[in-house]
Amino acid sequence: MAKDPILVVFQLTGGNDYLNTIVPRQEGLYRDYRKNIVIPEGEEIPIDDNYGFHPEMGALKPFWEEGKMALIHGIGYENSPRSHFRSMDIWHTCEPDKVGTEGWVGRATKVVDPGKENVLTAVNFGQGLPRAMAMPGVPVASVSDIQNYGVLTGINGEQQRQRALERFSRVYSPAIGTGPVMDYLGQTGLDALKGADILKVAPEMYSSSVEYAATPLAQKFRGISMVLQANLGTRFFYTQSASWDTHASQMPGHKGLWQDAARSVSDFFADLREHDMSDNVVLIMFSEFGRRVVDNGSGTDHGAAGVAFAIGDTVKGGHYSEYPSMKKEDLQEGDLAPNYDFRGFYSTLLEDFMHLDPTEIVGGSFEKLSFINK
Numbered sequence: 086m087a088k089d090p091i092l093v094v095f096q097l098t099g100g101n102d103y104l105n106t107i108v109p110r111q112e113g114l115y116r117d118y119r120k121n122i123v124i125p126e127g128e129e130i131p132i133d134d135n136y137g138f139h140p141e142m143g144a145l146k147p148f149w150e151e152g153k154m155a156l157i158h159g160i161g162y163e164n165s166p167r168s169h170f171r172s173m174d175i176w177h178t179c180e181p182d183k184v185g186t187e188g189w190v191g192r193a194t195k196v197v198d199p200g201k202e203n204v205l206t207a208v209n210f211g212q213g214l215p216r217a218m219a220m221p222g223v224p225v226a227s228v229s230d231i232q233n234y235g236v237l238t239g240i241n242g243e244q245q246r247q248r249a250l251e252r253f254s255r256v257y258s259p260a261i262g263t264g265p266v267m268d269y270l271g272q273t274g275l276d277a278l279k280g281a282d283i284l285k286v287a288p289e290m291y292s293s294s295v296e297y298a299a300t301p302l303a304q305k306f307r308g309i310s311m312v313l314q315a316n317l318g319t320r321f322f323y324t325q326s327a328s329w330d331t332h333a334s335q336m337p338g339h340k341g342l343w344q345d346a347a348r349s350v351s352d353f354f355a356d357l358r359e360h361d362m363s364d365n366v367v368l369i370m371f372s373e374f375g376r377r378v379v380d381n382g383s384g385t386d387h388g389a390a391g392v393a394f395a396i397g398d399t400v401k402g403g404h405y406s407e408y409p410s411m412k413k414e415d416l417q418e419g420d421l422a423p424n425y426d427f428r429g430f431y432s433t434l435l436e437d438f439m440h441l442d443p444t445e446i447v448g449g450s451f452e453k454l455s456f457i458n459k
Contacts, residue, residue: 091319091321092366092438093369094217094323095369095370098326098327098330099330099331099372100329100372100375100387101329101372102122102385104119104421105123105139105335106139107132108137108139109408112411114411118378121380122384128140144348145347145351148354148396153396153402154396154400155402155403156403157394157395157406157456158405158406158409158425159421159425160390160406160427162175163423165423167388167389172374176371178216188220189447190215190218193439194220194223195220197320204224207226207320207322208309209322209324210324212227214227226284228308230308231311286317288311290311291310291315292314293360295355296352301326302346302349303348303349306353309322313362326346332383332386335384335385354396363398364399367397369395372391378411393430401456402456405425407425409422410422428448430454431447432447435447437457
């Protein structure tokens with residue numbers, strides 16, 4: 086019997102620096118533009134003759150070598166506002182022209198489980214609820230620390246949940262008004278809490294020889310692995326790490342971020358493989374935008390085009406779309422110009438991997454890429 090496909094979304098919150106993540110090794114303009122915030126020549130990890138990974142992404146290199154990592158170059162959308170909140174909203178709702186209230190993962194969850202038969206079809210690891218998962222009538226269990234969540238006393242659990250609901254309400258009421266927020270919480274809040282209660286069984290059923298780091302991100306991935314091993318029917322997972330907004334002290338900051346992210350992802354897949362559970366899982370990584378081509382001395386400011394990743398056994402590894410031109414006349418207000426619409430990336434995942442019609446979920450038809458082995 087074929088296993089259901091499972092999508093893990095990993096958000097690099099704050100704007101990951103594309104140029105120092107996938108280093109254009111042969112592009113002289115890279116070192117012309119970047120005087121301070123630059124990967125020293127020869128320190129990048131070679132991908133091929135033209136590109137290299139950030140030096141701290143070594144734990145991810147085996148996925149590339151195995152042909153299980155796709156790099157989606159120049160991803161973004163037209164007229165980038167270079168605002169964290171607006172840009173993340175656009176990525177979450179697929180609505181570049183208006184403020185959306187329904188998330189793309191929420192819409193997909195509704196299609197996968199229209200009767201709400203499983204309150205754990207979608208699970209978020211982190212505080213609050215990402216707008217990507219918001220959809221009236223669709224429960225999403227949101228857990229910040231599954232290891233401790235399962236052993237909290239009832240009153241602490243209630244307080245934690247109430248805080249999460251209040252945080253959710255604060256985030257969404259400015260956009261959609263308090264009426265819809267309260268309606269949303271009434272429809273979905275109790276189901277989501279029920280889902281979080283069921284998740285308590287996951288740590289009890291978990292075993293692994295993989296030693297995850299003690300960082301919050303690594304523990305989130307360990308939590309995802311726990312839920313997967315408990316076979317609770319979850320089809321969508323969401324998590325994120327913060328502080329990719331590297332305006333200052335970028336060189337040490339970006340180094341630490343990739344060190345943590347690369348090891349966490351590597352350990353997660355090692356855990357899945359140990360239990361023969363990796364063959365139906367795809368993990369994607371994205372950030373709301375890249376960063377400016379010219380550094381500011383200590384860091385880089387908000388940019389436009391970025392890079393996304395897809396990793397998994399069913400991924401057809403390689404470069405997709407094109408690395409944007411760094412020629413001055415091709416830059417967009419000093420930024421790499423996006424040349425591939427992120428909604429095409431989502432559409433590929435939804436249709437070719439999750440076997441869903443993406444049109445209603447992403448709000449139209451967009452160019453797909455061939456990075457999923459069918």
